[in-house]
Amino acid sequence: MARADLLRVWTSLLAAVLIASFLVAAALSTGAGAQEAGCRGQVVLDAGHGGSDPGAVNARYGLKEKDQALDVARRLEAxxxxxxxxxxMTRTGDETLSNNDRYAYANSTGAEILVSIHMNGSPDPAADYTTTLFGKWRKDKELALAVFDGLSTLPAADGAGTMRTRAPPSFASGVLLKSEMPATIAETVFVTSDAEGRLLxxxxxxxxxxxxxxxxxxxxxxxxxH
Ligand SMILES: [Zn+2]
Structure with missing residues (x-):
């Protein structure tokens, strides 16, 4: 290839990369408008993932964690x-939000608690248990345990008794560590589970x-x- 052609190829490649980064930045920044601006409330619900981040995916049943988390969050809001x-609500639609968007919004609401709603994922379609996560040891633990106790009453997806559980671990998430109020991430069920996939x-x-x-x-x- 001639030198001039090579230069032209590199220039168009550079332009493509620049345009792509601009599009990604634009997509990431759309999140702010989707939040309930100026909301003051007692409870902040944060539907995990969203937009370009699907979270865990159950391909067999066509389920994405981002959609299921929002569905559950809307029901819980009601x-x-x-x-x-x-x-x-940190999001009410399919928006891309950073962790910073989530905790900054939560801190702006004056809420007493923040509950981030997720579903877990595993390559093993039989894996399914419930747990919650805490970040700020003193502030979050009691909320994480209360929400864990609630989730522990869920019927198992395979119909045998209640859900398996895993005791709440600490997790260094910005959403937990940088929110000013007690906060927890609820890993409600495994969206990747066959039994959950059938039900969901x-x-x-x-x-x-x-x-x-x-x-x-x-x-x-x-x-x-409290
Ligand atoms: Zn998640």
Whole structure:
């Protein structure tokens, strides 16, 4: 290839890279507009992932963690509001949010607690248990345990008793460490599980509602004690 041609190829490659980074930056910045601006509330619900970040994926059942987390968050918002708690949502649609977007928004609401809603993932389609995570040892632990207790009442997806559980571990997430209020990440169920996939994709919303109710029970217990 001639020198001039090579230069032209490199120039267009550089232009393509620049345009691509601009598009990524634009996509990342759209998150702010999707938050409930100016919201003041008692509880912040944070639906994990979103937009360009699908979270864990169950290819067999066509499920993405980002969609399931938002579905559960919306149900939980309705349950808490019906009980008189003001709720602010970090996202209400399929937006890309950074951890910074999430904790900065939570800190702007004056809320008492932040609950980040996730589903776990594993290459093993039989893996399924519930747990919650805490970051700030003193502030988060009690909330993480209360939400864990709520989730522990969930029926197992395979129909045998209640969900398996794993005791809440600490986790160095910016969402937990940089939020000013007690906060927890709920790894509710494994979206990658075959048994969960069957339930979550059956079109009835029954499993999503069960998860929202279990989270709600834990949150209500915590709020009633504070
Ligand atoms: Zn997640």
């Amino acid at each position: 349950l808490l509001e019906a009980d008189g708690h003001a709720v602010c 994709s059956d079109g009835t919303g029954t499993r999503q509602q069960q998860i929202a109710e279990a989270l709600g029970a834990g949150i209500e217990d915590y709020l009633a004690a």
